Amino acid sequence: MLLQGKRTWVYPKPPVIIATGTVVGPDEGEGPLASDFDLVHPDLEVGQPSWEKSERVLLEQASDIALQHAKLSKDKLSFFVGGDLMNQIISNSFAARTLGAPYLGVFGACSTSMESLAVASLMVASGAGEYVMAGTCSHNCTAEKQFRYPTEYGSQKPPTAQYTVTGAGASIVSGEGDGPVITAATVGKIMDLGIKDPFNMGAAMAPAAVDTIQGHFQDTGREPGYYDLIVTGDLAGVGHPIATEMLRRNGVPIEQTIFHDCGLMIYDVDKQKVQAGGSGCACSAVVTYGHLLKRIRKGELKRILVVATGALLSPLSYQQGESIPCIAHAVAIEAQNSNRQGGAVQ
Amino acid sequence: MAEKSAGRGTKSYKPVSMSSKEYQAFAKAREPSRSVWTNCLKAFLVGGLICTIGQGVQQFFMAVFDMSAREAGNPTVAIMILLSVILTSMGVYDKIAQWAGAGSAVPVTGFANSMASAAIEHRSEGLVLGVGSNMFKLAGSVIVFGVVAAFVIGIIFWVFGIGAWHATTG
Numbered sequence: 004m005l006l007q008g009k010r011t012w013v014y015p016k017p018p019v020i021i022a023t024g025t026v027v028g029p030d031e032g033e034g035p036l037a038s039d040f041d042l043v044h045p046d047l048e049v050g051q052p053s054w055e056k057s058e059r060v061l062l063e064q065a066s067d068i069a070l071q072h073a074k075l076s077k078d079k080l081s082f083f084v085g086g087d088l089m090n091q092i093i094s095n096s097f098a099a100r101t102l103g104a105p106y107l108g109v110f111g112a113c114s115t116s117m118e119s120l121a122v123a124s125l126m127v128a129s130g131a132g133e134y135v136m137a138g139t140c141s142h143n144c145t146a147e148k149q150f151r152y153p154t155e156y157g158s159q160k161p162p163t164a165q166y167t168v169t170g171a172g173a174s175i176v177s178g179e180g181d182g183p184v185i186t187a188a189t190v191g192k193i194m195d196l197g198i199k200d201p202f203n204m205g206a207a208m209a210p211a212a213v214d215t216i217q218g219h220f221q222d223t224g225r226e227p228g229y230y231d232l233i234v235t236g237d238l239a240g241v242g243h244p245i246a247t248e249m250l251r252r253n254g255v256p257i258e259q260t261i262f263h264d265c266g267l268m269i270y271d272v273d274k275q276k277v278q279a280g281g282s283g284c285a286c287s288a289v290v291t292y293g294h295l296l297k298r299i300r301k302g303e304l305k306r307i308l309v310v311a312t313g314a315l316l317s318p319l320s321y322q323q324g325e326s327i328p329c330i331a332h333a334v335a336i337e338a339q340n341s342n343r344q345g346g347a348v349q
Numbered sequence: 350m351a352e353k354s355a356g357r358g359t360k361s362y363k364p365v366s367m368s369s370k371e372y373q374a375f376a377k378a379r380e381p382s383r384s385v386w387t388n389c390l391k392a393f394l395v396g397g398l399i400c401t402i403g404q405g406v407q408q409f410f411m412a413v414f415d416m417s418a419r420e421a422g423n424p425t426v427a428i429m430i431l432l433s434v435i436l437t438s439m440g441v442y443d444k445i446a447q448w449a450g451a452g453s454a455v456p457v458t459g460f461a462n463s464m465a466s467a468a469i470e471h472r473s474e475g476l477v478l479g480v481g482s483n484m485f486k487l488a489g490s491v492i493v494f495g496v497v498a499a500f501v502i503g504i505i506f507w508v509f510g511i512g513a514w515h516a517t518t519g
Contacts, residue, residue: 053473153470155437156487157446157453157462159388162381197369198376206376210365217362245379253363276447279381326369 005128008222010190017184018127019339020120021134021177022075023292024068026061028143028169030277031289034270039293040170041068047144047169054154055093058142061171061285062087062098066138069173073134073180080104080175081132084122086115087140087284088167089149094140104136113237114191114313115139116172116288117332121188123176124334133177140171141283150201150318163203163241166277168269172288183299186306187335189219193315195328201316205242205266205279207327208312212238213249215310215331220255223335228259231304234295236287236311236331237266239280265290265309287311291336299338306337388450395445395452403429403456426457433458437465463487 007013025040032043042064051057062085070077083104085095092108099106111118119137126132144154146167152158176185194214198207212235220226227233238246243264250257265287266280291309298304310333321327367375406428410421436442442462446453453459464484471483485492 055473148470152487153466155440155443155462155466155469157437157443157449157459157466159447159450159454161383194365195369196365196367196372196376198373203376203380206380209376210367210372214365217364221361241380245376248379249365253365255362 005125007187008218010192010218011187011222012121012125012128012189013187013223014124014128014185016128016178017186017337018124018176018178019180019184020174020182020296020336021180022069022073022182023172023174023296024065024070024072025172025289025293026065026068026170027285027289027293028061030143030166030275031168031170031269031281033275036269036290036294039297040289041065041293044169047142054142054144054148055089058087058089058094058140058145058171059097061142061169062094062138062140062173063101065140065171065173066098066102066136069136069138069175073175075134075175077103080134080136082107082123082126083136083138084109084119084126085136085138085173086110086119088112088146094142094145095138098138098140102136111311111330111332112313112315113141113282113284113286114311114330114332115284116236116291117188117309117311117334118313120174120176120185120334121190121332123174124185124188127176127178130178135176136173137176138171138173139284139288141167141169141285143167143169143283146283160278161202162278163200163205164278165204165237165239165266165280165282166270166275167283168281168286168289169283170285170289172285172292174292182339183296183336184339185334186337187219187223189215189222189333191215191218191331191333193328193330195326197326199321199324199326201314201321201327203241204282204314204327205237205239206245207242208314208329208331209238209242209245209249211329211331212236212242212246212310212312213253215333216250216308217253217255219308219310219333219335226259227255227257227262230260230306230308230335232261232263232295233257233308233310234262234268234287234290235264235266236309236313237280237282238264238312239266239282240272241279242312243267268294296336299336302338304338306335308333308335391448392450392452392455395449396455397452399429399453399456399458402432429457430461433461434465437462438469442466460488460491463491
């Protein structure tokens with residue numbers, strides 16, 4: 004049985020992330036991780052007449068790059084699992100139309116990156132698919148348009164607000180091959196501690212990250228020190244210190260490892276005008292698939308835990324005064340030769 | 350592999366047990382503070398600057414076209430709206446607003462920006478369903494509450510019989 008504990012899948016034969024593709028926009032291209040992305044667009048339009056089309060093209064390009072890296076043709080894909088922030092996850096559905104692979108749409112807001120990767124790994128580990136692609140994307144302007152105000156509207160954002168990452172990340176998971184492996188995945192549950200401010204998603208999502216991280220350790224028996232790095236998805240400057248403090252209060256020895264956040268890594272938060280930091284589905288996707296997996300391949304990191312966080316609000320729900328339900332999904336990614344968990348891959 | 354043998358891990362942490370109320374206070378205390386005084390000063394400077402530019406335009410119309418202050422009012426507003434729409438279209442107005450806050454939101458330029466930005470944003474959905482129906486998305490509530498407020502004030506004037514005074518100075 005793959006289930007260990009309450010909500011963690013542990014893979015005796017860990018699925019391999021054989022290839023990834025990452026595409027980002029201009030602001031991410033000015034950030035400290037720029038050189039780790041496969042394609043950096045100099046503008047937000049990406050040659051498209053609408054923001055929605057731009058977002059879709061980002062994902063199409065990321066999936067194309069992943070396929071090229073894996074030296075696979077589209078028709079070899081068993082399944083494509085993906086989602087995004089747009090209503091009815093149109094970016095992924097339209098990109099899946101181009102891809103032509105059997106498609107499962109998922110929605111976890113900004114946690115979609117690890118939700119889709121967890122589902123893809125489960126499909127491969129259980130023999131349900133040979134090559135499964137996980138993908139997600141977000142665009143600063145589509146998110147502003149749908150969740151906030153028109154992009155050119157002059158409103159002052161509070162310092163707790165976050166800046167939606169423009170980009171897309173795709174990965175191909177397979178039972179065999181070279182690359183970092185997925186040893187475990189922990190599925191989050193909804194945490195809602197009553198934060199209603201859509202300009203303070205970091206604080207809204209922090210308890211979800213804490214809950215999933217604790218659940219992961221309880222289910223696997225691992226400790227924070229098992230990992231070289233634990234990253235949250237997009238808690239940013241406000242949410243990440245809150246999560247750290249909550250973990251300490253709950254007795255989790257998080258100081259055993261480096262605890263960071265993709266939303267703080269993708270931008271130079273002090274120089275770029277991104278308020279508290281980055282957010283969006285693409286935030287944890289491009290940081291993980293671009294930056295972190297490259298570091299694992301180089302041998303700089305052996306074991307990481309990516310805890311992607313998502314705020315599951317809609318423009319309607321917050322206008323009606325509802326609080327923000329949040330979720331976090333964790334995926335443990337390790338170097339193929341680290342082999343502490345899971346055993347014989349080769 | 351030792352940890353795999355146990356079906357459940359041995360680690361036991363305190364669950365996230367804060368109540369909503371406790372957590373909201375906890376999170377609030379960790380929010381970066383917003384400097385109200387700095388924001389007020391910035392709003393005063395930018396709002397004042399916009400109004401000074403408007404005054405300059407009005408003086409220009411009065412001096413060059415020999416208009417009265419009242420006659421120069423409408424073309425002045427038109428010029429300010431045009432400037433705002435140009436800055437919005439160039440992608441500059443929102444950047445000014447992030448710094449200026451209420452300073453760029455309150456004058457007529459802010460109203461123009463709210464309409465122009467919505468029109469640009471929804472152009473992709475067509476002229477009728479996009480531009481037409483979304484242009485007042487933000488400005489609409491200003492108009493609705495402006496009209497309602499004017500109506501209430503009008504009633505007050507009417508009840509207290511000072512309508513005539515209102516009409517002559519209006």
